[in-house]
Amino acid sequence: MDFNEAIQAMAKDARESARFLRVAKRAEKDAALAFMAERILAKKEEIIKINAKDVTLAREKGLNPAMIDRLTLDEKTIKSMIDGLHEVAALPDPVGEVTGMWKRPNGLQVGQVRVPLGVIGFIYESRPNVTVDAAALCLKSGNAVLLKGGSEAMHSNLILNEIISEALKNANLPEKSIQVIPYKEHEAVGILLGMDEYVDIIIPRGGEGLISFVVENSRIPVLKHFKGVCHVYVDEFADLEMARKICLNAKVQRPGVCNAMETMLVHKNVASSFLPPMIEEFIRAGVEIRACENTLRLIPNLIRAKDSDWPAEYLDLILAVKIVDDMNEAIDHIERYGSNHTETIVTNDYKKSQEFLERVDASVVLVNASTRFNDGFELGLGAEIGINTSKLHAYGPMGLKELTTTKFIVYGSGQVRT
Amino acid sequence: MDFNEAIQAMAKDARESARFLRVAKRAEKDAALAFMAERILAKKEEIIKINAKDVTLAREKGLNPAMIDRLTLDEKTIKSMIDGLHEVAALPDPVGEVTGMWKRPNGLQVGQVRVPLGVIGFIYESRPNVTVDAAALCLKSGNAVLLKGGSEAMHSNLILNEIISEALKNANLPEKSIQVIPYKEHEAVGILLGMDEYVDIIIPRGGEGLISFVVENSRIPVLKHFKGVCHVYVDEFADLEMARKICLNAKVQRPGVCNAMETMLVHKNVASSFLPPMIEEFIRAGVEIRACENTLRLIPNLIRAKDSDWPAEYLDLILAVKIVDDMNEAIDHIERYGSNHTETIVTNDYKKSQEFLERVDASVVLVNASTRFNDGFELGLGAEIGINTSKLHAYGPMGLKELTTTKFIVYGSGQVRT
Numbered sequence: 001m002d003f004n005e006a007i008q009a010m011a012k013d014a015r016e017s018a019r020f021l022r023v024a025k026r027a028e029k030d031a032a033l034a035f036m037a038e039r040i041l042a043k044k045e046e047i048i049k050i051n052a053k054d055v056t057l058a059r060e061k062g063l064n065p066a067m068i069d070r071l072t073l074d075e076k077t078i079k080s081m082i083d084g085l086h087e088v089a090a091l092p093d094p095v096g097e098v099t100g101m102w103k104r105p106n107g108l109q110v111g112q113v114r115v116p117l118g119v120i121g122f123i124y125e126s127r128p129n130v131t132v133d134a135a136a137l138c139l140k141s142g143n144a145v146l147l148k149g150g151s152e153a154m155h156s157n158l159i160l161n162e163i164i165s166e167a168l169k170n171a172n173l174p175e176k177s178i179q180v181i182p183y184k185e186h187e188a189v190g191i192l193l194g195m196d197e198y199v200d201i202i203i204p205r206g207g208e209g210l211i212s213f214v215v216e217n218s219r220i221p222v223l224k225h226f227k228g229v230c231h232v233y234v235d236e237f238a239d240l241e242m243a244r245k246i247c248l249n250a251k252v253q254r255p256g257v258c259n260a261m262e263t264m265l266v267h268k269n270v271a272s273s274f275l276p277p278m279i280e281e282f283i284r285a286g287v288e289i290r291a292c293e294n295t296l297r298l299i300p301n302l303i304r305a306k307d308s309d310w311p312a313e314y315l316d317l318i319l320a321v322k323i324v325d326d327m328n329e330a331i332d333h334i335e336r337y338g339s340n341h342t343e344t345i346v347t348n349d350y351k352k353s354q355e356f357l358e359r360v361d362a363s364v365v366l367v368n369a370s371t372r373f374n375d376g377f378e379l380g381l382g383a384e385i386g387i388n389t390s391k392l393h394a395y396g397p398m399g400l401k402e403l404t405t406t407k408f409i410v411y412g413s414g415q416v417r418t
Numbered sequence: 419m420d421f422n423e424a425i426q427a428m429a430k431d432a433r434e435s436a437r438f439l440r441v442a443k444r445a446e447k448d449a450a451l452a453f454m455a456e457r458i459l460a461k462k463e464e465i466i467k468i469n470a471k472d473v474t475l476a477r478e479k480g481l482n483p484a485m486i487d488r489l490t491l492d493e494k495t496i497k498s499m500i501d502g503l504h505e506v507a508a509l510p511d512p513v514g515e516v517t518g519m520w521k522r523p524n525g526l527q528v529g530q531v532r533v534p535l536g537v538i539g540f541i542y543e544s545r546p547n548v549t550v551d552a553a554a555l556c557l558k559s560g561n562a563v564l565l566k567g568g569s570e571a572m573h574s575n576l577i578l579n580e581i582i583s584e585a586l587k588n589a590n591l592p593e594k595s596i597q598v599i600p601y602k603e604h605e606a607v608g609i610l611l612g613m614d615e616y617v618d619i620i621i622p623r624g625g626e627g628l629i630s631f632v633v634e635n636s637r638i639p640v641l642k643h644f645k646g647v648c649h650v651y652v653d654e655f656a657d658l659e660m661a662r663k664i665c666l667n668a669k670v671q672r673p674g675v676c677n678a679m680e681t682m683l684v685h686k687n688v689a690s691s692f693l694p695p696m697i698e699e700f701i702r703a704g705v706e707i708r709a710c711e712n713t714l715r716l717i718p719n720l721i722r723a724k725d726s727d728w729p730a731e732y733l734d735l736i737l738a739v740k741i742v743d744d745m746n747e748a749i750d751h752i753e754r755y756g757s758n759h760t761e762t763i764v765t766n767d768y769k770k771s772q773e774f775l776e777r778v779d780a781s782v783v784l785v786n787a788s789t790r791f792n793d794g795f796e797l798g799l800g801a802e803i804g805i806n807t808s809k810l811h812a813y814g815p816m817g818l819k820e821l822t823t824t825k826f827i828v829y830g831s832g833q834v835r836t
Contacts, residue, residue, distance in 0.1 A: 023776055253835055366828040367828065368829075390639065392619060406813060417667060
């Protein structure tokens with residue numbers, strides 16, 4: 001098998017399909033999404049049976065229970081896939097929106113209109129439901145997509161791709177608009193990353209290892225999400241009861257996700273009243289505390305934080321705690337150890353809240369709310385394809401709009417340059 | 419000299435300066451720009467004297483007259499530099515603009531606000547006036563910048579950098595906000611392209627060779643402008659007198675630039691009335707014609723176009739001419755050979771004008787106007803740092819707004835996720 005040739009042929013087909021998707025009507029795209037939902041429901045038993053093959057193979061290979069869990073499709077995950085398709089169909093079409101239009105002194109009417117990016121390469125790990133989610137978002141935004149999922153999910157992804165193709169055909173859209181790359185071999189990823197003639201953008205979703213590999217090897221621009229080292233800064237003028245609720249939520253509501261708090265920063269003037277009950281509550285919730293020197297002075301018998309704790313993304317019930325002299329020290333700490341993801345201040349001081357919002361460089365900066373709100377759905381984008389922690393194109397959660405760009409359209413009446 | 423260490427130190431200083439620029443007030447930035455203008459005027463004689471060193475060295479090296487011309491600073495180019503600084507100062511500050519704000523069902527108020535990108539690496543060829551233009555645009559948009567100009571312009575760039583630093587200091591802005599990389603060696607570019615820890619974005623400006631080198635070697639996202647293979651399609655329903663003026667302007671007004679027309683596509687139904695006088699006019703204007711078979715049948719004695727003519731960016735008084743059966747053939751030709759830069763249709767047919775605007779994939783698509791209008795000033799952006807022909811972040815001419823991104827700001831009152 002010559003992977004290079006095979007993937008190039010897929011990429012060419014995607015590029016050709018993108019020409020049709022660019023001008024596809026919303027009704028056609030929504031019809032395809034509805035067909036997908038209908039066919040997934042009708043073929044539920046078959047999907048679950050085929051997915052069981054992947055799960056058995058994964059068990060034999062000794063994958064850990066969390067990975068097996070993410071890989072498994074059951075009634076519930078299939079229902080959520082179907083709901084997702086209907087939700088995306090219900091969202092407005094971003095393509096064709098005129099974001100602005102103005103007249104020039106010479107009479108030229110100049111506007112900017114939203115258009116699809118073209119061909120997206122989406123690279124992700126084991127969850128097969130991502131295949132359907134990503135396909136839906138790319139299609140709705142008028143983009144063709146090449147999907148390179150985890151090799152453990154191959155059988156599941158291929159049956160889903162079959163259903164997707166059928167739905168595209170039914171809606172008179174090009175079948176090759178959405179294609180799962182059917183090779184398990186790791187080199188397939190490298191080949192996809194070199195297809196800059198056909199692919200406009202790469203979106204990787206997965207662990208730090210995957211993201212780094214993609215960034216190192218891609219000739220195509222990458223929208224990447226590195227890591228979430230998120231802080232809550234409890235200011236001296238915080239409502240301490242509010243701070244308690246926000247910190248608890250930010251750490252324990254779902255510790256394994258990127259927008260969970262990893263370090264709590266506390267102003268020295270409230271440390272002695274806020275920290276002892278807060279830390280007791282964390283310990284009761286099963287959180288392991290890594291404390292700075294000053295915190296240890298207040299509450300002995302905690303684990304002493306090492307240098308490696310401040311930049312750590314634990315994704316677990318572990319929390320670093322540091323007492324700071326003032327907001328400047330908190331912001332300096334965030335500038336040094338944060339990952340441009342999500343940062344919260346809890347304060348009732350007006351000036352400080354405004355200053356924190358302005359000075360902190362993160363994709364989402366919040367006042368008096370949990371870090372857990374950095375999420376496309378929670379912020380009102382209607383959907384989410386990922387969170388971009390680099391600043392180009394989109395900074396923060398990306399929805400349908402972020403899968404488009406704008407081109408200039410100009411209405412003239414014979415104008416020439418002089 | 420350890421270039422790596424030296425450039426890393428500069429990049430670190432730029433990153434540190436970016437923290438201050440992020441929150442710099444418009445008045446401070448405009449004051450610095452005004453100081454620059456004032457000091458350049460005061461030191462005019464000195465600048466011209468130092469620039470003469472570069473010009474002498476370039477002549478000794480045997481650089482061609484066009485390059486010598488671009489390298490030379492005189493009263494006129496210095497005046498245009500000074501005017502440029504005042505123009506940028508007069509433009510509104512893009513930083514801080516709230517592009518949208520909405521309320522979520524739980525009471526969270528979510529907004530998006532324009533913020534600088536951070537640190538920009540700007541890589542360009544011989545014109546020393548670009549040093550001042552790029553510095554002004556980056557500063558106004560709140561970004562720190564590392565400038566790597568052509569080695570032939572080194573003395574000129576360094577004296578300009580001295581003046582710029584003085585102006586920054588005078589306006590109480592960090593002196594290291596704008597730094598010329600003082601190494602002529604080519605490896606300095608490669609080192610800059612690896613500074614992804616400190617530099618957020620690379621903007622190269624120059625020939626295809628430079629752009630390709632940057633894209634191949636950068637670990638940092640690149641806003642790139644490849645080439646301009648621009649077409650004018652003269653439709654069967656065109657006003658032929660308007661078409662004549664537009665085509666002439668698009669080809670001959672300034673043939674050496676990226677938004678000049680390189681291929682003219684003509685509908686077969688108007689070919690016999692439009693082409694003979696048009697081609698005669700082109701020939702009188704010194705344009706060499708490369709004609710398709712059908713054009714040759716109409717007008718013999720022209721040079722026959724080769725396959726290599728259709729994707730060519732001549733940047734010269736040369737024009738490829740092709741007769742097409744209909745608009746579909748014109749659009750297919752543009753899809754195949756165009757460079758996503760600028761495409762024009764001349765027509766009075768309403769439906770065709772709308773269809774051309776929708777179907778053609780280029781950063782600027784025009785109806786009844788010259789391709790030469792793809793330019794930040796002409797389209798009303800107020801300034802231009804370059805034209806992006808890839809789709810990420812900005813598609814088409816980039817002004818101050820395109821040197822920013824948006825972050826989410828969230829005003830809460832104690833909200834947590836459930």
